[in-house]
Amino acid sequence: MSLKSLLKSVLFGVPIGITFLDTIGYVARVEGISMQPALNPESRNTDYVFLSRWSVRNYTVKRGDIISLVSPKDPNQKIIKRVVGLEGDVVSTLGYKNQYVKVPEGHCWVEGDHTGHTLDSNTFGPVSLGLINARAIYIVWPPERWQSLEAKLPESRKPVSLPI
Template sequence: MTVKFMVKRIIKTLVLAIPVGTTFTDKVGYIARVDGTSMQPSLNPLPGQPDFVVLNKWAVRNYEIERGDIISLISPKNPDQRFIKRVVGLEGDIVSTNGYKTSVVTIPQGHCWVEGDHIGSSLDSNTFGPVALGLVTAKATYIVWPPSRWRSLEKNQKGQWN
């Protein structure tokens, strides 16, 4: 094998791999690091040891978001900021709030209510109100790192968390 042949082979591989990889992360999903304490104890239960989760964009595209799901969303206040939160209510639901301007909210059409699992340490719907579903970017489906925490974040057929 010559150097010229190897360079051509690498270039051909990159020409195929880059568009395929980009399309996959744009349409299907990717792995993301989760920082912060707002989702403790479900995510990041140990200080300084972040979880890495699979973010499934396909589920959002197919409207497969349910109460109890952990989702990724764009901040309603800062489009450069991303959050990981749990869906507490969907359109039409009546939700009791914790510190929001009213004690009870009916979720409007095309919106959801999200909260962190660690109530005292979460910037969520109790701060900014119902979230437009268009800001939801993905559904967290698995913890993949660290290995000791590998597990599904999906509900089983009985509606219980795996």
């Protein structure tokens, strides 16, 4: 392969690769126990998930989706949580300053599955939809954990119907 051919491949390949990562999605390592048992069910194993940027391009998420977002506490950190409430929902909190919170417009309520071992909306409140950068679609590694990640929400975490 000549230098000219290599340079041509790089000049075409790099922009295509960057566009794919920025538009379609990427694989990310999930660290920690905050999403157990859905992710990293055994502390010694680490799950790798495919994060779809395409599926959140219009900031549309559903209750039960597992999403990646910029931490409201540390903008240099990305976190992965489950969407529990959408704008207008009234959620019953787990240790937040108010027992019930109505999720404001343009926000959602996110929680880790491992209650008590997670920093989530019960710590920092509703999260702006603008902080969401991807939705976890599949566990891609390790091979014995290959599976699609469904949007599901435990009955105990569904929004309540209290007038606020």
